[in-house]
Amino acid sequence: MKRSLTSILGLAAALVFPASAALAQAPAAPAAKEVIVWHAYRAEEKTAFEKVVAEYNKAAAGKGIKVTTLAVPYDAFADKISAAVPRGKGPDIFIYAQDRLGGWIAAGNTVEPIDFYLDKATKDRYIPTTLEAMTYRKQIFGLPLNYKVITLIYNKKLVTAPPKTSKELVKLAKSLTNKSAGRFGLAYAYSDFYYHACLMNGFGGGVFDAEFKPTLNRKENVKSLDLLLKWIDKEEILPAEPSSALITSLFNEGKAAMVFSGPWFLGEIAKGVDYGLAMLPTLNEADDKPMRPWMTVEGVYVAAPSKNKEAAFDFVKYVTDKPAGVIMALEGRQTPANKFVYEDSKVGADSILKAFRQQVDVAIPMPNLPEMTMVWSPATTAMNSIVKKSAKPKAAMAQAQQSVEKDIAGLRKK
Amino acid sequence: MESGSPSHRLRFGIGIGAGAAVAILLGHFLLGGALSNLAEQRETRQGIVTLRALSDLVSRTADGDGLRKAVTEFQKAYPELKSIRVVLLEGASLEASTDPADTGEWAAPRQLSRDEKKNEKPVFDLMQKIRGTVEANREEKTAKEELEIGRLADGSGFSLAGPLEKNGEVTGLVEIKRSSAAAATRPGWITTLLYIAVPILLLVGLSFGVGNKQIPLAICAAVLLIGTIWGYGVQSRSKINREGLAASDAVASTAKTGGERVQSILQGLGIQAEPALNPASWDSDLARRPRAVLTPDLKVDPAKAMSAFAGVGTAVTRATILLIILGVAIALFFGMGWAELFARTLRVHRTAYYYVTPAMVGMIILVFFPFAYGITLSFTDYNIYTTGKPLTEIFNGFQNYVEILTDFQIAKRSADGSWAFNYYNFYWTFFFTIVWTISNVTIGVTLGLILALVLNTKTLALKPIYRVLLVLPWAVPNYITALVWRGMFHQQYGVVNQAIQMFGGSPVSWSDTPFTSFLTALATNGWLSFPFMMVVSLGALQSIPADLYEAARVDGATRWQQFTSITLPSLKPALVPAIILSVVWTFNMFNIIYLVTAGQPAGSTEILITQAYKFAFEKYRYGYAAAYSTVIFGILLVYGVFQNRITKASEGI
Structure with missing residues (x-):
């Protein structure tokens, strides 16, 4: 009882004194x-x-x-x-x-x-x-x-010269991957549409056309997904189910040599890891155009x-x-x-x-249209089904396009 | 019996008086509002015609002196205009103005002022907004308002602004400020008072015929009120129609004179009216869609003008019916003595009402209001585009419910012959939710009961330790448990797959198919729900008297017979409420689904409540999500009533 009384008094004093000081200055x-x-x-x-x-x-x-x-x-x-x-x-x-x-x-x-x-x-x-x-x-x-914005973040111990092109990236990543030991050359949240956008935009794809109509199913987007699947299945340089927590821990344990991520990732890197930043590589598969992340x-x-x-x-x-x-x-x-x-x-x-x-x-x-909020959920669904092979890129994106169109029509009824 | 309380005659006299007064007075104000709305609409329509005449004129002139001359001439021809401004997007310049403030150093043409004394940002922003709307309408085939109307600050009139277009491009803004002249016709007070007095007098007259009897008096009062209020409604509607037709006539004449004036100004400037002016098209709504009330030769098309009032007609009918219900209800409330009864209850149980007031206020603010608001939202099209609009404007009736409940496209055969499920369909989600609930509760009860039976063994050592360990899953916050389990089901690093690999199996990617994904959520929730059932069963087990079992043993019953004839029946009173509760919990178990499966793959493992969340906070369709939640509430309500029946029946045995 006594203690609570003094603490209340203290609190009251703390409230009153700055206030009175402010009053004096006002x-x-x-x-x-x-x-x-x-x-x-x-x-x-x-x-x-x-x-x-x-x-x-x-x-x-x-x-x-x-x-x-x-x-x-x-x-x-x-x-x-x-x-x-x-x-x-x-x-x-x-x-x-x-x-x-x-x-x-x-x-x-x-x-x-x-x-x-x-x-x-x-x-x-x-x-x-x-x-x-x-x-x-x-x-x-x-x-x-x-x-x-997303860049290439790499572990300096494992990577001496960051790759400039996607071919170099794959080559380097392959040499650093040992799947059975759980080590990967490259790790990023590729099933997250936001992260995938750097490949998608690199191919010249996108979510809306100049007249603000959704265009998830355009062929550039499908091409970028084909490349991603190649990286996962054929080159095998990426871990499965890449959640952000997993990527952070892989990078911190030195089990992921390179990561595509943004400034928010830097705060997660453990103290002892010596890391460097570099531009995302250019895409040999898209006429050497650069990867273009969303910002x-x-x-x-x-x-x-x-x-x-x-x-x-x-x-x-x-x-x-x-x-x-x-x-x-x-x-x-x-x-x-x-x-x-x-x-x-x-x-x-x-x-x-x-x-x-x-x-x-x-x-x-990143598009600032209100319609963009309709894109996330279908796009995420599409990314997941593509990565998990339950749908081919073309079919999944067509489905997403349909669903976005339906949602936008639902909103624009009036 | 008659003595002490007022007579039926007096009661119904007061009742019909109050009913008629309330209904007719409300009607009077509604009519007044409708008439002044009409007057305002008429002025707006005339204003729109004038504005569009001006824009038509200005768009036919070349920028510069020709434009300014046209504007000056137009102002001269229209004394009711306070001022005209023409602003161009190019260089944000005020091209022409007849505003008295825009003379001397402020005379047009000049750049819009950024000065503190004369900040012209609003007109610039308005111009940009209108340009944006016109372009959006063109691209998205919508009909948003392209004309902006605003009241003048001093209340003497209104301003109206619209786009200035050249060659199909918005190049600027034309704005007029118009004084308002016509006052609305007001409904007459004498008529209103007569409509109130007549039914009272008639009832007094009739009461001598029927006598002081409750039911006949009630019928008389009701019939009189219905007749009177209906009459008032009919009269109101014809008044509104008259005014509406008069408005169209006024608009037609505005358009006609406007056409002539613009023609003569164009001639004065030496400009050919090519293509010819079309004054009839100037009569449009704020989205610049023609009203089509005027024929090309500027006559009013009566059928079209009337059909424009069809909406008003039904609104009047609806209001009349509501007023009749209200009036009759008030009359009966007093006439049948319910008012007296109500007052007496309040008086007698005053203290009781005082006691419950704080709780009632709390319930109203915290429970009933949000609940009612949610249900209201479910009848609107409240979404990310319409958050700024009042709910009445976006009311869409049962459309959300129809959309949710009538979508039976659960699965369709795709081109290659395989079945594609539409997992966002309500019935799929509902089906999944039921499967989820039943399987979870079954697992929870079975596991809980088995563990309780084990723990109830008298000779078991270290019982307290087991008990604490088994209650732990319940004590850990469930979202932490959920995240841990999700980690355990990771394809590459999860402990489950590692164990499978240890025994030579190949790793399963759990979130790939609806069934495996469902299993992960089921495992998590099973883990979370058995401790509760175990604790409940254990408590009930310990209260079963030991002599029952002893007697059974003496009678030679087997263990199984003891279990089915003694243990289970004794557990029932404790288990049934626990199961009912846990059904409701599991039905709405948001955390586990949201965190463990996140609806993957493709939304197939969503339950109703997570789906509603996604509609609200990922697709921003708040109204639709509200309807979805209301449906969930309905389902649980039905379950609750049904369950209640069953329990009552079982208690009876």
Whole structure:
């Protein structure tokens, strides 16, 4: 009883004192426009982002703008935005990948178009494909902050020179594979449609045509699947049922020499493993065109019902500028979409950031159409049945195409 | 009997008064709303005709001075327009404007202003939005609204904006601000009051004929109310029709004068109207689909104009019927003495109601509201495209249910003669769920019972340790267990396949076929569910008196006879509720399916609840998923009622 009483008192004191300190400071600053930012960053990414915000607040105190951040858990983020923002209960700014953008635009009153604010100089400072990811029907809805893209990650102990072409890749991987010992030259989540996209796009395939119609069954997609099956069955360089947990443990145990994965994988690599990054190889099977992974771009969006849009945009511009980008690259270990960030001497010297920057030049922004959300489930089903040989690539993709068309028709009834 | 309580006459007098007042007053406001809607619609239609006349004119002029001259002339011809703006996409420029604010340094042509004093972002965004919509409609063959209507901030009128098109490309935006003039005709109060007074007076008159008897009075009141409210409905409908036809006439004349004016402006500018103007097509909806009410020579086609009101007619009929039900219900509530009874109960049991209020409020907020909301959603087309729309707009009746329940395409023969199953079909999933539930419960009960019998052996050593060990699977969080089991079934690294290989078998890839995939989930859930059954059975076993067995032994019964005649019947009261519960749990066992099989392969091992989840959160068809969940609820409800019957019957024996 006594202990709980003191702890309550302590808690009360903790609540009151900072508040009173804030009260004492308040009259000094002019009536600040408060801009609230929702983001889903954690750990070092969060620290770096908050540092940028603190610097902005220092710089913008004269303009009377104060930015406050709120970290919202990633799993609930998109649904929270869909529910809160259109009803005017959400933040002024939010940060999220482009894959839900189209849905928010279609639903309306969620994302503010910002074309009008943008001059050429601002548009030119981003890597073009990242700005493309923020564009929906020729209109720009956000500014790109960071991108995430898949590259080749290899164990330096096992691989001295990363392969440049798919032939080299297969040759090298074969020499490093010993199936009975559970060792593989290459491991990646190939049955995951997102990962497979780097092969698919490499062949010139894709999910939608220029008129936004689904085209899962196009012949380039089938060709890319044929190559994947060749890698699995004929060359036998890939493990079965490649879940992300399995790939991580294989790589950490030195049982997988090369991995296709993105920045999220780097955090999972065990301390002792000496790894390097390289561009994904070119495809000899597709006229030496490069493998083109999908990239996700975290955009900074101004919420349509925000009362402080001008102030919000000021921050959006700041946070996607070079100085902010340098902080997030070096301290948050993120890969900024602002191309001038890579001219910074420290960023330029960082081999990891450099590798991602190189890879992004051939990457393709993941479609931001609302219809994209209909693609995942049928595409995953198709990938699984192809990998498990219960269907031929052509039949499986035709089935997926049919199912996506049906789902889209179900949504567009009106 | 008569003394103390008010007479039937008084009760029905109050009842019919209240019923008529509520129903007719509601009707009055509904009619008022409908009439002002009509007036607004008429103005909007006239506005659309004007806007489309203007866009037609502007698209025939060359950009620059010709365009500005045309706009000035148009403004002169239309005094009801407050202002006109023409904005071009190219360079985001204000090409022409008759807005008084756009003079002097702000005069057109100029770039749209980014200045803080005059932020023209909204008009730019509007232009982009309209361009996007027009292109989307063209590509996806949809009919989304291409014209944007908005109220003016001071309430003096409305603004209307539409695309400016040249050679089939959207090149800009044309916007008008129009003042609103016509006030809506309001329904008359005298008529309304008469409609309320007449049935009361008639009932008073009739009551002298029928006397102070409850049933005849009730019939009289009901008939009177039905007649009165129906009459009010008929009158309302004819009023609405009259107004609607008048609106079409007004629109026709707007289109006619518009055509003449545009023609003369074009002549003044020396432009040939090629192709000829078609004012009848200007009368369109917001998606620019022609209404086809006007004939090419600008006469109103009465049949078409009336058919435009067919929807209004049925709405009036529906509202009338609802009002009749409401009015009669109120009249009976008072007349039959139910109101008095209700008030008395509230008074007498006041304290009881106070006590249950907090719980009721909690239940309403936490249980009934979400439940009702879910059911409401199931009647709408709520999906990722329509989250911003009000539910009434996306109401689609029983369509979701029809789509779920009438899809019998479970399997079809593909071209090469093999059967292809459609695992997303409801009936497949339902069938699988039943198989899943029955097999799981059977395994759980059998294993649990056997282990309980073993543990119940008196002479068993180390019993407490076994007991703790056997309860462990139940104590570990089930999603951890699920992930562990999934790992054990991995094709290359899983312990199950390694064991098979140790004995010389070849590894099975468990998630390849529906049956093996089902086995993995079954093993996991069996592992999870036997401890519960074991604990329940063990408790019941220990409460069976030992002398029963002793007596049986004396009578020479075998072990098996003892088991079937003593043990099983004694276990029944404990086991039956446990089985009922575990059927419901297993039926909705989301975690195991979602984590272990994830529906693989191809969705064949989904159960109903995981399927509903996928519809909601992977396909974003919330309305459809709500209908799916409601169907699941219905199934469990039927099971519950059925089960209740059986248990009651078995208790009776």
